[in-house]
Amino acid sequence: MRALQEELLQGLDALQLSLSDAQVSQLLDYLELLQKWNRVYNLTAVRDPQEMLTHHLLDSLAAVPPLQRHVQQQGSKTLLDVGSGGGLPGVVFAICVPELQVSCVDTVGKKAAFIQQAAAGLRLANLRGIHARVEQLTDVYDVVSSRAFATLKDFTDWSQQALAPEGVWLAMKGKEPVDEMAALSSSVEVFHVEQLTVPMLDAQRCIVWMRKVVA
Numbered sequence: 001m002r003a004l005q006e007e008l009l010q011g012l013d014a015l016q017l018s019l020s021d022a023q024v025s026q027l028l029d030y031l032e033l034l035q036k037w038n039r040v041y042n043l044t045a046v047r048d049p050q051e052m053l054t055h056h057l058l059d060s061l062a063a064v065p066p067l068q069r070h071v072q073q074q075g076s077k078t079l080l081d082v083g084s085g086g087g088l089p090g091v092v093f094a095i096c097v098p099e100l101q102v103s104c105v106d107t108v109g110k111k112a113a114f115i116q117q118a119a120a121g122l123r124l125a126n127l128r129g130i131h132a133r134v135e136q137l138t139d140v141y142d143v144v145s146s147r148a149f150a151t152l153k154d155f156t157d158w159s160q161q162a163l164a165p166e167g168v169w170l171a172m173k174g175k176e177p178v179d180e181m182a183a184l185s186s187s188v189e190v191f192h193v194e195q196l197t198v199p200m201l202d203a204q205r206c207i208v209w210m211r212k213v214v215a
């Protein structure tokens, strides 16, 4: 665990992400919970703790500075993470951006139950798990995020009723998904593609920021 902590701190440094000791502890405790419950809940195919740190934790943390900037500029208060699985990036966002109320929705009951368990175990009053299909949700959110979920078209089509009129979609993607962007419905526009650098991971990553087109 000590080695993981060192690497996490190095990663946060590289991202210029300043977190409190309590937040760093919550991130490490979350990693431990993921490892512990992965066998039971089948939360992720990644089993190796080292790989979980780079491929899941640091990968999700790379999106935190852009999210913080957005929240500060727009005063966003709520975020929905769609197809959150074991809580990526939703749990990481809840830890690092405590002013946001984060809801993680997943169709698989045991994954939503894990999020509830993580919220209690990590004492995150701003996190909840919802067991549902995103298409069924009736509340609206300021930010709707996803990672490794679906094409941009399916993501935005299925979650459009859950996005507040002035809200934004934050889709975490690998290489800039040019074909997926071209296939979006005409009611959705991409307003920014933001390149990300993930520490200790040699891979292309970006955020596709989208919003509803005002008719």
Ligand SMILES: C[S@@+](CC[C@H](N)C(=O)[O-])C[C@H]1O[C@@H](n2cnc3c(N)ncnc32)[C@H](O)[C@@H]1O
Residues within 6 Å of the ligand: 044, 082, 083, 084, 085, 086, 087, 088, 089, 105, 106, 107, 108, 111, 132, 133, 134, 135, 146, 147, 148, 149, 158
């Ligand atoms: C490949 S996993 C990605 C998990 C996580 N976001 C990550 O990056 O590791 C996709 C998740 O989406 C969930 N899912 C699929 N269709 C969904 C829907 N319509 N509404 C909510 N969740 C859905 C699946 O159960 C699965 O947990």
